[in-house]
Amino acid sequence: MAEMVKDIVGRCEALFEDLHFDAVKQWKAAVPGRKAIGYMPVYVPREIVHAAGMLPVGIFGGGDQMEVIQGDAYYQSYICRIPRSTLELGLTGRLDCLDGMLFPSICDVIRNLSGMWQILFKDKYVRYVDVPQNYLDSVGGEFYIHEMQVLRDDLGKLAGKPVTDDALRASIAVYNENRRAVQDLYAYRAQKPWQAPTSEVYLVIRAGMVLPPEEHTKLVRDYIAAAELENRPKRDNARVVLTGSFCEQPPLGLIKSIEMSGCYVVDDDFGLVMRWLLDEVPATGDPLLELSKAFLHRSNQQASKYDEKKEDKGKLLVHSVKFYGAEGVIFAAPSFCDPALLERPMLQDVLAKQKIPYTAFKYAENTGQMAPIREQAGTFADSIKLWSAA
Amino acid sequence: MITTIGIDIGSGAVKTVLFRQDGDKVEWLAKRVERIRQRSPMELARWTYDEVLEEVKLRPEDIQYTATTGEGENVTFATGHFYSMTTHARGGVYLCPEAKAVVDVGALNGRAIFIDERGKVLASKMTSQCASGSGQFLENIARYLGVAIEEIGPLSQTSKDPEKPSSICAVLAETDVINMVSRGIATPDILKGIHLSMASRLAKLLKVTGIKTGTVLLTGGLALDTGLLAALQEELVNEKITGIQAVSHPDSICAGAIGAALWGAFRHEKLRQLEQRAAA
Numbered sequence: 001m002a003e004m005v006k007d008i009v010g011r012c013e014a015l016f017e018d019l020h021f022d023a024v025k026q027w028k029a030a031v032p033g034r035k036a037i038g039y040m041p042v043y044v045p046r047e048i049v050h051a052a053g054m055l056p057v058g059i060f061g062g063g064d065q066m067e068v069i070q071g072d073a074y075y076q077s078y079i080c081r082i083p084r085s086t087l088e089l090g091l092t093g094r095l096d097c098l099d100g101m102l103f104p105s106i107c108d109v110i111r112n113l114s115g116m117w118q119i120l121f122k123d124k125y126v127r128y129v130d131v132p133q134n135y136l137d138s139v140g141g142e143f144y145i146h147e148m149q150v151l152r153d154d155l156g157k158l159a160g161k162p163v164t165d166d167a168l169r170a171s172i173a174v175y176n177e178n179r180r181a182v183q184d185l186y187a188y189r190a191q192k193p194w195q196a197p198t199s200e201v202y203l204v205i206r207a208g209m210v211l212p213p214e215e216h217t218k219l220v221r222d223y224i225a226a227a228e229l230e231n232r233p234k235r236d237n238a239r240v241v242l243t244g245s246f247c248e249q250p251p252l253g254l255i256k257s258i259e260m261s262g263c264y265v266v267d268d269d270f271g272l273v274m275r276w277l278l279d280e281v282p283a284t285g286d287p288l289l290e291l292s293k294a295f296l297h298r299s300n301q302q303a304s305k306y307d308e309k310k311e312d313k314g315k316l317l318v319h320s321v322k323f324y325g326a327e328g329v330i331f332a333a334p335s336f337c338d339p340a341l342l343e344r345p346m347l348q349d350v351l352a353k354q355k356i357p358y359t360a361f362k363y364a365e366n367t368g369q370m371a372p373i374r375e376q377a378g379t380f381a382d383s384i385k386l387w388s389a390a
Numbered sequence: 391m392i393t394t395i396g397i398d399i400g401s402g403a404v405k406t407v408l409f410r411q412d413g414d415k416v417e418w419l420a421k422r423v424e425r426i427r428q429r430s431p432m433e434l435a436r437w438t439y440d441e442v443l444e445e446v447k448l449r450p451e452d453i454q455y456t457a458t459t460g461e462g463e464n465v466t467f468a469t470g471h472f473y474s475m476t477t478h479a480r481g482g483v484y485l486c487p488e489a490k491a492v493v494d495v496g497a498l499n500g501r502a503i504f505i506d507e508r509g510k511v512l513a514s515k516m517t518s519q520c521a522s523g524s525g526q527f528l529e530n531i532a533r534y535l536g537v538a539i540e541e542i543g544p545l546s547q548t549s550k551d552p553e554k555p556s557s558i559c560a561v562l563a564e565t566d567v568i569n570m571v572s573r574g575i576a577t578p579d580i581l582k583g584i585h586l587s588m589a590s591r592l593a594k595l596l597k598v599t600g601i602k603t604g605t606v607l608l609t610g611g612l613a614l615d616t617g618l619l620a621a622l623q624e625e626l627v628n629e630k631i632t633g634i635q636a637v638s639h640p641d642s643i644c645a646g647a648i649g650a651a652l653w654g655a656f657r658h659e660k661l662r663q664l665e666q667r668a669a670a
Contacts (some may be wrong), residue, residue, distance in 0.1 A: 236455070236470030236657060260463040262471045377474035379511070385657055386476070387510065 005200070005226045008219065012203035015210050019066055019089065020317060023210045024096045027055050036124070036253060038095060039102040040086065040110060041247045041275040042304055044129050045148055045291050049102075050213065051171040052155035052163045061085040064251040064366040065372075074116060075109075080336040081364045082248035083113045090121060098159065100125030102151075106247055106304045107339050114355040125158055127151060135296045144292045152288070168287035176281060178213040181220040182274045186267065188224050190324040193264035194234045196227045198242075199256045205271040206249075231242025235262075238381040241326045242268040243347070244333030244340040246302050250363050257351065257370040258330065261382035266324040269302060277301045303339035314350030321356055327384045330377065331360035351377060356385055391657050393448065395439060396651030397576045398477065398644070400460040401498045403638040405647040406438035408446060409454075416484075420445040421644055435465050453520030457654035459646045470657060471504065475501060477488050477649030480509035482607045484648050485639040492645070493592050493622070493636070495612040498524050502586070502595035509649070513599040517591060525612045529585045531567055533585055535577050542581055546617025549582030563587070585621035596634070603633030615641030637666045 003077060015023055028034045034081035035298060036055040049090050062068065069082035070091045089095050103114035113127040115389055130147055132140030156162040171242040173359065198355070242258070246269040260266060267312030273349040277294045301307065301316035321329060333340035344360060351358050359380040391412045393556045398405040408420040424434050435458070443450065449559070458468040459477040474494065482492035483505065503511040517524070532542050553575050555563035563584070570580050596606065611639035612618055622636045641648070 233466060235468070236661070262463070375475075375516075377471065378471075379475060382473050382476040382653075385470070385472075385660075386653060390596070 003222050003226055005223070005230055008223050008226055009200050009203055011206040012200075012219070016063075016203050016206045017064060017065060018210075020094055021057065021097050021210060023116070024055060024057050025363050027212065028097060035099040036097060037100045037102060037155070038098040039129075039273070040082075040104060040106070040113075041249075041271075041273065042104060042302065043131075043273050043299075044102045044297075045151075045160075045169040046105050046213070047168060047175050047281075047287070047291060048148060048155060048163065051167040051287075052159045053167075054099070054155065054159065055212060057085055058271070059089065059095065059098075059101070060207075060209060060249050060271075060333070060366050063087055063249070064253070064368065066366075074092070078335050078336055079109055079367060080248055082334070083109050085111065085365065086301055087116065088190045090117070098124065100127070100155075102127050102129050102207050104129045105131045107337075109338075110247075127154065131305070132296065137293065137296065139170040141289075141292045141296055143177060144289045144295060148288050148291060157279060165287055169283045172281045172287055172290065173283040174213050174217075176283065178208070178217045178220075178279065179274065179280075181206070181217045181224075183307075185220050185224055186275070188227070190225075191309060192234075193239070193266055194232050195230055195238070197259055198265040198268065199259060200227070200254065201251060202255055202268075202270050205274060208274055211270065229351075234265075236385065237262050238328060238331050238384040239262040239264050239266045239324070239326045240323065240328050240381075240384075241266060241317065241320050242332055244331045244360075245270055246272045246304065246340070246345065248334035248339060248365050250332060250334075251365060251367055253370055254332070254363055254367060258332075258373045258377045261374045261378035262375055262385070263330070265330075266326050267320045269300075272300060272302065281351065288367075303343035314347045318350060318354055318356070319346055321351075321354075326390060327357070328355060328380065329358040330380065331358060333360075333362055335364050337364045357388060392454045393452055394457065394651045394654040394658065395442060395453055396585075396647040396649065396654060397439060397458045397462050397468070398434050398474075398646035398650060399435055399458065399460045399465070400496050400611060400646070401461070402426060402496070402529075403513060403643070404431055404434040404474055405644045406435070406439055406442050407644055407651050408448075409648070410444040410657065411652075414653075416652070418648070419645075421641075423643060431461065432465065434655070435462060436462040436467070436668040439467070455654035455658040457657075459650040460531075469654065472650050474646055474655050475503055475511055475514050477646045477653060478609050479505045479511050479649065480646030480652050481501050481649030481664075482609055482628045483491065483507065483509040483649070484606040485641055485645060486605060486637065486653060488605050489607040489637075491596060491599060491601045491634075493596065493606055493608050494610040494645070495592065495608065496525060496610040496616070498526060500524060500592050500595065502592065502599050504599035504601050509652075515595040515598040517543075517595065525610070527563070527611065528535045528584060528615075528618075530564065530587070534567060535571070535580065536562070537577060537581070543614070543616035545578045545616065546581040546585050546615075547578075547620055549576075549578040550581050552582035553578075554580045554583040554587050581617060582621065585615075585617045586625060588620060588622035588629070589625040592622055593629045593631065596626070597629055597631060601634065602631065604635070606634050606636045607642065607645075608636060608638045609642045609645035611643055613638045614640070614643075637662035 047054040061082040134140035157382035422438040
């Protein structure tokens, strides 16, 4: 019998709330010797971890259910919350099930966190995953292939056997499937946002941070099928793109508040690792070269990624608004998130030139007071519905 | 011809209205105001919806747009939801076309909204989380004093020597009131003092929105409190905003629901035009 939405979402919610990562422990326990590697937002080439026979585990902070005590000792008060709560997860032993951690290039704070991790957790594999800021294959591409090769060699050593090209190609194919499923989910939500609310879609995406990709792909497909069977009323809501939440994630209550206030979120940048590469990575040929080409030429555009040309700034955001039929943009960024908040005025300028309405606010992953956000999102939705020229 | 229903779920009452609009002709056909009194607001929304339909002998399929406002986001049979500020602005213009601003005083918050002639919000300011600017606070005090809600306004207006609470904090103000009672302060003076304290906050909110002259309509659950209205006029003078006339309307409590119904009609027409444009 087909699973119901509430069963699927219930399972995803349980995975989302489990800050002890029991799903990872169970995966490891199923076959002795299995290893799991954590990674932080925004993007790491998970194909390499998967090809090494390991489970890539997305570590997206502690959310709003965890009190940060020890983590606060490591960062100043003007630093965002995700590094503190991630440290809290580590220092309280919740990440002991991980055999390593990858810290992608997001900002200085996360780069520093990778250094702290090396000092604090000497028995774990730790790597700062740098990305190119030059998009020529012969320059940035070479650099990125080298970065990935180091990771591949390291994980091969950790696994006790080299990561072969064939294994990498097979993993690329697995993640292509996963990406297709996630893209289909986003397309479905944009088409029928009342059937697949973002508060559910987000949980389905977050489940992919702890499940093996093959299992997650099935979960996503099951959710789309189950959501289609639901009889949910369509509301006269404003269609919005939500942007700025690519690293520290908003609390689930905030997403629900935005939807309750009269908005249908038709695109967002939550859990962007799953949609970072925009299309298929060829599963033939040199796997690292193909991953590199995908990053350089066919990857997402967002504040932590260098824009080579000024005129390209905001191009993908505007495309997203048009492609998904959005009527406005909500900038929702974590407090003290330098990349998102420094990028915001430039993106707002682009939107203003395109006459796309927008509003902006800040949050932290443990924000509890939703009334001001509801008020802001609600009045924004009203202004779109009543006063926009469209 | 467009028939719409507006449902305003407040903290103290559910207000539901039914409107019919034909071009510029707007008819208000039915209304229900139900105090919540520990009942389910969602069930009351449904019940009042059925009641207004019954009153005009219409069926749900005859309604083109059912709009909620206030805490009505989760009403499952609604077409859409509008934020309270938007609906009180529109409802205010309907009830008082010359209004330049609306002051919505509900059970939990007070809010000043500066509007244009279409009911578009130009600026607004709301009380903070502190409850002392709210109807719930006044209701609590009235209960302590053994005064019925409908007696509050007339009693307040008989005050000769109003005694303002020393704090704007509802918790401390309630303690203050207990002290006033033990000191033998007359009930009208206590009520007038509270009205002045609340009105002072509302006048400051109005000042921030930038309005300097014209008519201000009081809406929400406290709109018919004549004592508060008189106190607001006094406090506007104290704030040196002398060009403003504060007024109320017998249906001020329904302003949110009225606004929701009217915006629902507006939105229905806009969606129809968008569909026509898309088809072309």
